[in-house]
Amino acid sequence: MAKRKPKVQRPKALPPRGFRDYFGEDVRARAAMLDKITGVYHAYGFDPLETSAVETVEALGKFLPDVDRPNEGVFAWQDEDESWMALRYDLTAPLARVYAQFRNDLPTPYRRYATGPVWRNEKPGPGRFRQFYQCDADTVGTPTVAADAEICMMLSDALEAAGIAREDYIVRVNNRKVLNGVMEVAGVLDMSDLCKFEAERGIVLRAIDKLDRLGPEGVRALLGAGRKDESGDFTGGANLSDEQAEIIMGFMDARRESGGATCARLRELVQGSEIGLTGVQELETIAELSDTAGYGPARLLIDPSVVRGLGYYTGPVFEAELTFEILDEKGRKRQFGSVAGGGRYDDLVKRFTGQAVPATGVSIGVDRLRAALSMRGEATEGPRGPVIITVMDRDRMADYQAMVAELRNAGIRAEVYLGNPKNFGNQLKYADARNAPVAVIEGGDEHANGVVQLKDLALGKALAANITTNEEWKAQPAQIQIPRTALVSEVRKMLARVDHS
């Protein structure tokens, strides 16, 4: 047998780069938020679906904008039989696979919602994680633009249900068909040979998507010869002529005060392009339906600068932005930004079946929305911990367990201290770390006399910090002795006082 090595190589206690963990209240708050959002989806008639986290690489397809990343932005590996499998990068590609697989058993249209983690093989960085949560709703099997309008209005309802105030968000809507029309007018799209200019169109799309970050000048450079960034890195451009670039820039600048005025302006810009005009008409219908339903331009706005990075969109695209200001890493004010996006993807199911299956949907970025809600001053007080039964006499563990069972049977969260009971101070420190409201103490004397001590830890904390001004509270002793038989009722009283303070 090998001799013991002189020094053991220990694994690092870290997740892989770009991954993180969620603790306690974060997990509960996210679950509560998702319940509210999926509650809205459910009320709209959507049914839940949960697909596997792993898909075949061919089923996922290559639609991420990360063309120069390993495996084009997905985590992939080979199965024993050499076939490639990968972690899903969104919840839409798996839906397309599921619909294609089960299309004969599913209702048409199929409305489904889904919640879960997705994974992106991105370069990790501060605030950039490689696993994050999405919460999606999609309608598969109908081409009507009423479905897109419904998704946009439902998104609006979902954000408000999650706790975003009406004045704090806007859903912006655009249409890939209008963009295609503009590109056709500019001569970057040839309807008789869609593959022509494909590389150029990809660059144009990604450039427009960066308008927020690079400003008009940066986008203009990318439409032309290319752009050098602050670090000196050069990004190749689409090499459009000045006239072509102007047409594209004009498109991004087409937003007017009302949806109607914007659509009128877009109609001028795509004059002569059939697909462009179809796109404008769809936007008009969305604006009409949402205005009539009371989701006016203050909530749902036609905005030609919205593109969305994913490659599979074919019609309306939308994005929800939170409009309140936050301070960025450098202390500068900026808007919180995008928390949800989606659009119509009529060809995603067709990849599998060969038959056109129109579809549209939205994805809410759950972690970003949670972060936004925290910033908007959600209740920050730590959640209440359990009642702690302290251990004064290690041999009477069964007695302490009887107490904790009584409390739990009465619906009160409670636990016996299971650390080393020797140092009583450590037990109270533990109770403090757990934010426990009450500690129960029963030493040998108490046990002999049929009593227990209840320590009001919330009051103790307040008294120690000298922050209580409530006379009634001050009059209360922080520790009282009660009959053992009154444990449940007295703990309940103490908890009620904590609740009302």
Place this chain on the structure above:
Amino acid sequence: MAKRKPKVQRPKALPPRGFRDYFGEDVRARAAMLDKITGVYHAYGFDPLETSAVETVEALGKFLPDVDRPNEGVFAWQDEDESWMALRYDLTAPLARVYAQFRNDLPTPYRRYATGPVWRNEKPGPGRFRQFYQCDADTVGTPTVAADAEICMMLSDALEAAGIAREDYIVRVNNRKVLNGVMEVAGVLDMSDLCKFEAERGIVLRAIDKLDRLGPEGVRALLGAGRKDESGDFTGGANLSDEQAEIIMGFMDARRESGGATCARLRELVQGSEIGLTGVQELETIAELSDTAGYGPARLLIDPSVVRGLGYYTGPVFEAELTFEILDEKGRKRQFGSVAGGGRYDDLVKRFTGQAVPATGVSIGVDRLRAALSMRGEATEGPRGPVIITVMDRDRMADYQAMVAELRNAGIRAEVYLGNPKNFGNQLKYADARNAPVAVIEGGDEHANGVVQLKDLALGKALAANITTNEEWKAQPAQIQIPRTALVSEVRKMLARVDHS
């Protein structure tokens, strides 16, 4: 540009082998079950934790029994920087990593629960999936056997909260220390050189774990020269002598009617082994605590045949089995079997920190428990679908949307039909496929007269099947005309009738 290929290679609309999807009510029922289980965990003072799905391979360690599988049973791949990452195979190894990483910020003991999918690179087969759900609770940082007893009792409560009847399950408890003691007595364990006989012990462990499946004879063969299975495949044995094998077999046979009697028998078997005696004493304490707390041997049983496959257990191990009978694939009666397991793993955190951090916990196999509940005759009626607003006039979509918004604002799940509205029969077929209780119909005439038709689809179904014997129901027309202004109140009435039928 490349010419279009004559035939397009389409991706297959299938998940990878061994993966599956969950639809509609399955997703909701599982979520409801997990809420009940985590509700019990929470009442016991446990806090939620959600770790990332991906860990470094070194942090996960190699503890699965699948020694001859690729990557020893995990899905693993290399990151850009050549480091290996993998999908977690359980929720315990990630907890050990988290505790090591955050040990200075977490309370001690740290009680946490977690829910989520785990992945195993197993050979897929009927009913064997490579992604499945677990729901765990663990107490980290305390060596007291009271923590193990608490976990076992909490497991019992959790199963009952999920809907398993008290007479339908049993939690069996054993102790690896006792097994080690038996192996020491048998001469397969040398306390002065723990690495000696490691391979033999691994085979013994896996053999005992297969007692259910192979019976005593099969286990006996594996303890000796090895065993040929029905297909003719040969599994190598531990090559123990007859005497050694007898000692191990006697251990598995040590169960008596009461925990006390079993422990007494075990005490005889491990005579002379210090670790074995410590293990027996721990089992005695667990039996004592659980008996006193009312979780007698009918729910919590000391049973030496329990081993658990995972390599990291160091003390008490436990397993919850459902005892009711089901028919297997071949129509034979058998017990449903294991739905949860766990144990003490005192060295898992030490791998990272070098310092001993004792820990114990349990994992419930969520999918198996769901399957068991379905078999036990959970309500099988399909869940109610949304109210469907049919579309008689495609140009009045805004009107239909106004109706659906009214219903939803009144808390009624509802949707507008968004498929092709041309064929009204298809709309009713869709409503049927969704299990919709009510359809709302408003054609041009109705609109002009300020009325709508409500179709009671549940009643319609019952009448069509001629299964209704309820006189009041028969007297009800399946379709009524109501004022448009009474939409919400009349739909509500109709739903109430469906509820009470």
